[in-house]
Amino acid sequence: xSEINSVGIVAQQTAHFNQPLTLKSGDVLxxxxxxxxxxxxxxxxxxxxxxxxxxxxxTHHVAGKxxxxxxxxxxxxNLIGPGKPLDTNKFFVIGVNxxxxxxxxxxxxxxxxxxxxxxxxxxxxxxVEDWVNSQALLADYLGINTFAAVVGGSLGGMQTLQWxxxxxxxxxxxxxxxxxxxxxxxxxxxxxxxxxxxxxxxxFHGGDYYAHNVVPRRxxxxxxxxxxxxxxxxxxxxxxxxxxxxxxxxxxxxVEFEMESYLRYQxxxxxxxxxxxxxxxxxxxxxxxxxxxxFDGDLSAALRKVTAKFxxxxxxxxxxxxxxRSREIVKALLDNELPxxxxxxxxxxxxxxxxxxxxxxxxxxxxxLSKVEV
Amino acid sequence: xSEINSVGIVAQQTAHFNQPLTLKSGDVLxxxxxxxxxxxxxxxxxxxxxxxxxxxxxTHHVAGKxxxxxxxxxxxxNLIGPGKPLDTNKFFVIGVNxxxxxxxxxxxxxxxxxxxxxxxxxxxxxxVEDWVNSQALLADYLGINTFAAVVGGSLGGMQTLQWxxxxxxxxxxxxxxxxxxxxxxxxxxxxxxxxxxxxxxxxFHGGDYYAHNVVPRRxxxxxxxxxxxxxxxxxxxxxxxxxxxxxxxxxxxxVEFEMESYLRYQxxxxxxxxxxxxxxxxxxxxxxxxxxxxFDGDLSAALRKVTAKFxxxxxxxxxxxxxxRSREIVKALLDNELPxxxxxxxxxxxxxxxxxxxxxxxxxxxxxLSKVEV
Numbered sequence: 001x002s003e004i005n006s007v008g009i010v011a012q013q014t015a016h017f018n019q020p021l022t023l024k025s026g027d028v029l030x031x032x033x034x035x036x037x038x039x040x041x042x043x044x045x046x047x048x049x050x051x052x053x054x055x056x057x058x059t060h061h062v063a064g065k066x067x068x069x070x071x072x073x074x075x076x077x078n079l080i081g082p083g084k085p086l087d088t089n090k091f092f093v094i095g096v097n098x099x100x101x102x103x104x105x106x107x108x109x110x111x112x113x114x115x116x117x118x119x120x121x122x123x124x125x126x127x128v129e130d131w132v133n134s135q136a137l138l139a140d141y142l143g144i145n146t147f148a149a150v151v152g153g154s155l156g157g158m159q160t161l162q163w164x165x166x167x168x169x170x171x172x173x174x175x176x177x178x179x180x181x182x183x184x185x186x187x188x189x190x191x192x193x194x195x196x197x198x199x200x201x202x203x204f205h206g207g208d209y210y211a212h213n214v215v216p217r218r219x220x221x222x223x224x225x226x227x228x229x230x231x232x233x234x235x236x237x238x239x240x241x242x243x244x245x246x247x248x249x250x251x252x253x254x255v256e257f258e259m260e261s262y263l264r265y266q267x268x269x270x271x272x273x274x275x276x277x278x279x280x281x282x283x284x285x286x287x288x289x290x291x292x293x294x295f296d297g298d299l300s301a302a303l304r305k306v307t308a309k310f311x312x313x314x315x316x317x318x319x320x321x322x323x324x325r326s327r328e329i330v331k332a333l334l335d336n337e338l339p340x341x342x343x344x345x346x347x348x349x350x351x352x353x354x355x356x357x358x359x360x361x362x363x364x365x366x367x368x369l370s371k372v373e374v
Numbered sequence: 375x376s377e378i379n380s381v382g383i384v385a386q387q388t389a390h391f392n393q394p395l396t397l398k399s400g401d402v403l404x405x406x407x408x409x410x411x412x413x414x415x416x417x418x419x420x421x422x423x424x425x426x427x428x429x430x431x432x433t434h435h436v437a438g439k440x441x442x443x444x445x446x447x448x449x450x451x452n453l454i455g456p457g458k459p460l461d462t463n464k465f466f467v468i469g470v471n472x473x474x475x476x477x478x479x480x481x482x483x484x485x486x487x488x489x490x491x492x493x494x495x496x497x498x499x500x501x502v503e504d505w506v507n508s509q510a511l512l513a514d515y516l517g518i519n520t521f522a523a524v525v526g527g528s529l530g531g532m533q534t535l536q537w538x539x540x541x542x543x544x545x546x547x548x549x550x551x552x553x554x555x556x557x558x559x560x561x562x563x564x565x566x567x568x569x570x571x572x573x574x575x576x577x578f579h580g581g582d583y584y585a586h587n588v589v590p591r592r593x594x595x596x597x598x599x600x601x602x603x604x605x606x607x608x609x610x611x612x613x614x615x616x617x618x619x620x621x622x623x624x625x626x627x628x629v630e631f632e633m634e635s636y637l638r639y640q641x642x643x644x645x646x647x648x649x650x651x652x653x654x655x656x657x658x659x660x661x662x663x664x665x666x667x668x669f670d671g672d673l674s675a676a677l678r679k680v681t682a683k684f685x686x687x688x689x690x691x692x693x694x695x696x697x698x699r700s701r702e703i704v705k706a707l708l709d710n711e712l713p714x715x716x717x718x719x720x721x722x723x724x725x726x727x728x729x730x731x732x733x734x735x736x737x738x739x740x741x742x743l744s745k746v747e748v
Contacts, residue, residue, distance in 0.1 A: 025625035125625040185611035185633050186603060192634045193599045195627060196641075200592040202576060218574040222596060225567045229560060237559035243664060251399035251499040253569060253654055257661070259559050260566045267570075280627055287631070290617060319693075 005081040006073070007039040007088055010064035012104060015141045021099075021134060024288075027124035031113070034138050035104030036060050036096040039080060040088035042144070048374035049144045050091045051135060052076065053152035053159035056227070056282045057274060059103040062095035063088075078357040085366035090374060091148060099134050100126040100281045108277030109210060121207030126281055128155075128289040132162045136170065148374050149173035153354035154321060155282065158289045161329065164308040165291055173372050174308040175365070178318055178354035180325035181299050181332070182290035187320060190230055191283035194223035198276045207277055216276045221267035223279055228266050233317035233350030299328060300335035310340040311368045313361065315353035341368065379455040380447070381413040381462055384438035386478060389515045395473075395508060398662075401498035405487070408512050409478030410434050410470040413454060414462030416518070422748035423518045424465045425509060426450065427526030427533035430601070430656045431648060433477040436469035437462075452731040459740035464748060465522060473508050474500040474655045482651030483584060495581030500655055502529075502663040506536045510544065522748050523547035527728035528695060529656070532663045535703065538682040539665055547746050548682040549739070552692055552728035554699035555673050555706070556664035561694060564604055565657035568597035572650045581651055590650045595641035597653055602640050607691035607724030673702060674709035684714040685742045687735065689727040715742065 014035050021029045037060050042049060052062045054075075063080040065073050080086045080093055097105040100123065108123035139147065150171050152160040157179025164174045183191070198204055198219030205212050229237070241259035255261045295301035310333055314326035323344045333340040345361045347353035353361070388409050395403045411434050416423060426436045428449075437454040439447050454460045454467055471479040474497065482497035513521065524545050526534040531553025538548045557565070572578055572593030579586050606614075615633035629635045669675035684707055688700035697718045707714040719735045721727035727735070 027625075125627075182617060184608050185615045185617065185631075186606075186608040188617070188631060189599070189603045189611060189633055189637060192631075192637055193596060193603065196599065196638070197571060197596050199627060200595065218571075221574065222567060222571050225563070225570065226600070229563045229567070232560075234558050234560040237563060241559045243556060243559065243562070249662065251401075251501075251658075251662075253499075253573060253658065257559075257562060257566075259563055263563060263566055264570070284625075284627065288623065288625075 005083050006077070007064040007081045009067065010037050010039065010061075010074070011066070012037050012060060014104065015138055017134075017137055017141070021130070021137070023124050023130045024127040025125050029099070029106065029124065032099060032106040032134070033104070033110075034096055034099070034106075034134060036094055036138060037062065037064070037074075038095075039063050039093040040091050042092040042142070043374065046144050047146065047148060048090060048092050049139075049142070049147050050086065050093045051139070051147050051150045051163075052080075052093060052095045053131070053135070053150065053156035054095070054098065055152070055154035055156045056286070057270070057279075058156065059101070060095040060097040060105075061103070063093070075355065079362065079365065085362045086151070086369055091369075094138075094142070096135060096138055098126070098131045100278055102275030102278040107275065108207070108281070109275050118210040120210055120277065123277060123281070125284050127285050128158050128162050129166065131285070132159055132166050135159070135163075136167055139170065145170065147171050148372055149175055149369070151175040151177070152179070153177040154179055154351065155286055158286070162289070162291065164306045164310075165303065168305050168307040171308045173311070175311045175313075175368070176326070176329060177313045178315055178321050178326075178351055179329070180321045181292060181329050183286055184325075188287050190226060191287055194226050195280045195283055197222035198280055204276060209276070215271070217271045220271040220274060220276050220279065224267045224270035224274075225263045228263060230320045231350060231352045233319060233348060235317060236349050236352075239348065299332040303332050303336050303338070306333070306336060306338060308338075310338065311364075312340060312342045313354075313364060314344050315347040315349070315351070316344060317348050318351045318353060320351040379457050380451070381438040381455045383441065384411050384413065384435075384448070385440070386411050386434060388478065389512055391508075391511055391515070395504070395511070397498050397504045398501040399499050403473070403480065403498065406473060406480035406508070407478070407484075408470055408473070408480075408508060410468055410512060411436065411438070411448075412469075413437050413467040414465050416466040416516070417748065420518050421520065421522060422464060422466050423513070423516070423521050424460065424467045425513070425521050425524045425537075426454075426467060426469045427505070427509070427524065427530035428469070428472065429526070429528035429530045430660070431644070431653075432530065433475070434469040434471040434479075435477070437467070449729065453736065453739065459736045460525070460743055465743075468512075468516070470509060470512055472500070472505045474652055476649030476652040481649065482581070482655070483649050492584040494584055494651065497651060497655070499658050501659050502532050502536050503540065505533055505659070506540050509533070509537075510541055513544065519544065521545050522746055523549055523743070525549040525551070526553070527551040528553055528725065529660055532660070536663070536665065538680045538684075539677065542679050542681045545682045547685070549685045549687075549742070550700070550703060551687045552689055552695050552700075552725055553703070554695045555666060555702050557660055558699075562661050564600060565661055568600050569654045569657055571596035572654055578650065583650070589645070591645045594645040594648060594650050594653065598641045598644035598648075599637045602637060604694045605724060605726045607693060607722060609691060610723050610726075613722065673706040677706050677710050677712070680707070680710060680712060682712075684712065685738075686714060686716045687719060687728075687738060688717075689719050689721040689723070689725070691722050692725045692727060694725040
């Protein structure tokens with residue numbers, strides 16, 4: 001079934017932008033690459049394009065596989081494909097790795113053409129606004145004037161919201177899932193702990209660890225463990241692991257409980273794959289995003305020029321981006337008399353629910369997207 | 375006002391136990407010290423003693439000051455003193471530093487008389503049960519057969535519950551505040567992250583850092599930051615810091631938001647004061663505590679021999695030890711037809727609320743304790 005509905009074998013592509021991009025920080029990237037994938041076919045009028053914005057540790061590899069043997073399809077493969085809720089028979093779907101990322105787009109580990117060495121610490125701090133601006137350049141490059149929809153969960157939802165603010169004429173529908181109009185102090189605090197773990201790791205070397213042929217593994221491990229706790233609900237962790245012992249109690253600091261084994265496994269895996277400089281930049285982008293700031297904290301005012309239609313979805317057990325935060329977005333949209341549909345999905349998985357093939361959740365997406373005109 | 379009601383200048387005392395203590399792990403401590411303080415006067419019948427059990431980073435210094443200039447009274451000074459809810463005109467109150475601690479009782483930093491070096495990694499893993507057993511020896515030492523009450527918040531509440539189970543004939547009232555019958559998987563996961571931060575700090579040296587004249591500062595900092603997030607509610611952090619910037623945005627990884635400044639300050643302070651080996655042992659004691667384990671997870675069965683009267687208090691915004699967890703204790707007590715009063719206090723401060731002089735909370739304690747017969 002999943003094979004039949006798969007977008008099949010996919011390949012990533014690179015768009016090179018030989019033009020300076022001025023970032024929100026004031027820094028300028030003289031040139032940059034964006035790596036992306038596409039699924040489905042762009043129609044003649046170029047009106048059926050859907051942009052997927054990824055979250056903290058996401059990538060451009062959203063659907064499909066790189067080879068028949070590939071056991072790890074794209075991260076939203078359960079959602080995207082022929083006949084799936086985001087139907088590639090209808091839509092032309094684009095996944096892109098964000099600037100500052102570590103999966104092919106220009107980022108801290110990329111070679112700085114000026115020095116012929118990795119950017120490292122010198123790679124600028126990028127923001128949600130910068131990502132959206134660079135994604136707009138990718139749309140230009142692909143000849144797409146207007147997206148039928150921009151879709152994102154979590155930090156991806158923030159990009160979607162920013163799309164509706166920055167480019168109202170270029171986005172028809174905004175699907176904002178498990179997201180928020182900004183981070184709470186608690187969320188920012190978790191980010192700070194993760195960053196401090198990375199930055200104080202002796203092998204971080206101020207961000208220039210590439211030159212030392214090491215990575216700040218210890219810090220990345222802690223950051224990832226912490227992430228996993230906040231992505232899952234207390235109940236979901238309880239259901240998955242509870243207080244189950246791995247073996248008999250040893251009265252030690254080695255793995256005693258199954259949950260510890262899970263966290264350490266996830267931590268080790270992540271620390272071997274993800275770039276620490278990217279991680280600290282992604283969390284900073286989360287911290288900084290707050291479109292209401294320029295409007296004295298008034299989100300409704302921040303959304304005054306928005307014209308897109310919205311679908312906002314939250315999950316009951318998501319304590320990182322709680323339903324309450326989604327309702328703030330909905331309220332601000334309604335203040336502007338914008339068309340918005342809102343669903344609060346009963347789900348046990350916490351923040352991670354937005355990645356899961358929950359039947360109710362997918363039915364909502366399928367129904368909404370089936371009515372999107374292309 | 376607080377000066378008038380203060381227990382005044384206090385001094386710590388040491389009880390030396392020249393007898394072996396067999397721990398739950400099977401390890402034996404051949405001899406040990408417990409450091410403690412007392413407030414008020416033990417009556418002739420020795421029936422007015424109240425034991426205070428401390429939480430993760432607590433100490434025996436519960437009330438009063440060490441000198442007139444001392445700016446930091448004991449950690450529960452707002453509760454304990456003449457005329458205060460736990461009235462030292464009526465009760466003889468005892469604070470004790472737990473075994474494995476770092477404030478005077480025998481712990482990992484203590485000198486092992488066999489090697490003449492700090493115990494370090496060789497100090498055993500101690501449990502809530504071990505603490506209660508050692509506290510019972512302290513009661514013997516002080517000539518106290520029965521406590522009018524044992525009182526504790528958080529991990530201290532677990533000790534209080536264990537007192538009621540292990541020594542039913544020696545405890546008349548159990549005051550279990552902001553506690554739980556065991557940790558949830560999520561709580562244990564936070565503990566594991568804190569421990570991993572400490573243990574993977576290169577300056578931990580497997581727990582024998584004393585010999586290297588260093589401390590695993592980085593790990594302790596991360597552990598403490600994480601602790602602070604879980605002690606406060608999201609709302610309390612929002613009210614205290616919100617998204618307030620320290621200065622203008624610098625697009626950097628230095629302190630940008632006030633909350634970051636607070637976390638780093640608390641982290642630095644703690645890392646200079648607290649012993650890492652104690653921290654990892656305290657969190658392990660939290661993980662292991664689960665009196666229902668021996669009864670196939672049936673807490674009611676675990677409490678079958680309990681005879682104490684209970685006051686159980688929880689706080690609405692406490693997500694570390696939520697009201698739901700306190701209600702599990704209440705239910706198990708009621709299953710055994712034990713007298714229990716339960717209060718769910720509306721408070722914004724999260725888990726930390728148990729340390730705050732909330733009017734409603736203190737009124738409940740005052741009312742309950744005024745009826746305790748001595």
